[in-house]
Amino acid sequence: MSKVMEGAIHTRFVARVEELVSTIPKLKVMTYGQIAAMCGSPRAARIVGGIAHFGDPNLPWQRVVSKQGGLASGYPGGKSGHKQVLESEGFIVNDDFKIDIGNHLWQPNQQELL
């Protein structure tokens, strides 16, 4: 993977992604593609994944999932670890390591709409 995130280098894109992730409230999740789109690159979901792996560990990366609600294989402890973290936050994780994003999906825009 590009060593962008490994070196914890803050590029424009990375900064936006991290900032966005930091705004995800509890019991809410965002998809990689969604995040990428909001950061200006709808097709850069993979990049977001890379940032998730090597980005700021203080951020709630556990609230970032795939579009199908699938957990992250690269999460510390694997999907199992990811699952436990989510469950500890109150999420309901299936045996398939998936969550119901339809029920938890967070859309920052709705913040303004309120």
Place this chain on the structure above:
DNA sequence: CGAGTGACCGCAA
């Protein structure tokens, strides 16, 4: 400039 990387996404069979 060209090639390689990946916690993804979407389409085809």
Place this chain on the structure above:
DNA sequence: ATTGCGGCCACTC
């Protein structure tokens, strides 16, 4: 429904 494959894009060397 599941599996496989290719494209994708920000970034580095």
